[in-house]
Amino acid sequence: PADTRDAVQARVRSAPAPVTDVARLCVCDLLVAQCDTNCCCDPDCSAEDFSLFATCSVPVVIGDSQLCSQKAAVYSLDVEANPPERIFKLIDKVNPSIFCIHATNYKQALYLKSPEMPTAENFDQLLDKFGGATFSAEPDSWNLDTDAQNPPEANETSRYEYGVPVQTEDAFLRLPSPVVSSWCSDANPAGFLVNQATKCIRSVSVEKCDSIQALSMLFYINSSILAVPKSSQMVNITVQSIVVQSLNGMRTLLSSSEVLRLPMVLDEVCINAVLGVNYHITYTDTGEIIEAAAAFVLGAISREALSVEQSFEISFTQENTQPVPLSGNPGYVVGLPVRAGFQPQGYPFPAALLSNKHSQLTILHSTSTQDCLAAQGARAPVLFGYNMISGCKLRITAAMKCQPLAQTLLDVLKGQSFPEYVASFGNSQAQDVLDWVPITQLHISEQMISHTLQSSCQIPVSLGIEVKWTKYGSLVNPQSRIVNVTATITTTTLKQLPSGRERIIPITSSVVFTDISSPAEPSYKAWPTINIKLPFDFFYPFV
DSSP, X not given: OHHHHHHHHHHHHSOOOOSSOGGGOOTTOOSTTSOOTTOTTOTTOXXXXXXXXXXXXXXXXXXXXXXXXXXXXEEEEETTSSSOEEEEEEEEEEOOOSSOBSOOOOGGGGSOOOOOOOOTTTHHHHHHHHSSXXXXXXXXXXXXXXXXXXXXXXXSOSSOOTTOBOBBSSSBOBOOEESSSSBEETTOBOBTTOOEEEEEEEEOOGGGGGGOXXXXXXXXXXXXXXXXXXXXXXXXXXXXXXXXXXXXXXXXXXXXXXXXXXXXXXXXXXXXXXXXXXXXXEEOTTSOEEEEEEEEEEEEEOTTOSEEEEEEEEEEEETTOOOOOOSOSSSBOTTSBOOEEEOOTTOSSOOOOEEOSSSSOEEEOOOSSOBTTTSTTOEEEOBTTOOEEEXXXXXXXXTOOHHHHHHHHHHHHHOSSOOSEEESSTTOOTTOGGGEEEXXXXXXXXXXXXXXXXXXXXXEXXXXXXXXXEEESOSSSOEEEEEEEEEEEEEEEEOOOOTTOEEXXXXXXXXXXXXXXXXXXXXXXXXXXXXXXXXXXXXXXXX
16 A cells, blocks of 8 residues: 555665764774774874874774665865864765665674583583574564664663773772872773772871771772663672781781771771772673672871872673683783693584683692602693793602503693693683694603513603794784694603612603794895905904
């Protein structure tokens, strides 16, 4: 009918409310809180920065190229202006293709949800759900009434994003830090998913310590955190623990943290002053904060003190996950443990890499007795960039059996569960299979004349680990990346000892780090070389 056709055409002409605000979208904004060169959509760039740009690296920004109609942000530079200026325009872009998307009403596709990792417990369930040729992922409804689904505030973010300040009911969660000098500034916001640790100096007066807000616990927990930005749902900050520090530096953990301890003056000493705060934030995979806790260190300040050092730290943990200590972000930091893991048995495909007990690559830990049999189980973590060597001594008697002795020495060298993979970066996640480097295991045998005898056997005597790494990324801030790991077991032939005789064999473990980075090529041409031979006294009397 004509009326139905007119209604459909009117509906097509009225485009749905956009889900993505292209004016706030910037794909070339790579540096946090810094201006990216030639990135005209970077909100961290000022007018002075734009005047130094040569061009706009991303001139047009759109949300989804498959939409029928959408807004497009167009960036350009007015080089004729003095100084040059950035020009921003928001235009309507129409997709000429007849196969275009009119409305993005599939809500589950508008955000990234971490997939459920297969384990031994849920593998059969996931196989029944996704193992067939097809599986259903339809939402509950395909309602095209986008006007009802997209209220005017639909463009406002409903989740926290990386680096966004954690909002509270009055402003934002403060993490005091030094700005210009070492003095504390309370204007530093805590960024979402940005782990920070700061130290600064606070000016104090013992006579007025009970009136200094920054020395009170209430200053750090009295404002509730917003679960998501610009929402009415609040998350209270709970007190996780309280440690009291005396004037001589001795610390005591209080058994109860339910009672707040406010600063007060007692015998010309300010007690219960905040010396340190450690925030721990728990969030969901959709960017919602569900829990916040704070651990305090309260101390005493003498009357002679004019200032006190405070330390602050904040960390984030996703819900239903175990926090894994990182060794860098992203590249390895020298002195931190090399992270390792293994692929669990029973998986039909390499879908996940599970970290070992300590998530570290370890070697034999030397003991004071130097007895290999007593050192079994003692391990030391391999620290990135540190060449290490350790060992012990094995006393062999005629009563020892070959095979049990060889297995015992192998456990001493490699440990009970030697990992199969090493993380290429310091922050590699277990589900990112391509971020893990397999450990190549080699075996070398030291041949001896007595190996042809029936009474001889092979026992491992050394484990050598070579870690090859390279500098990855920008030359200004290169990141350390592991590209190859080789573990070499060296065995030797042991001849049967006569009855009553003993022999001592050294057992060693070593780790060597090798930098295989290619040297940076200079941007200028080298001076031409002249293939001639100068006289021997050409530079006389200089050497």
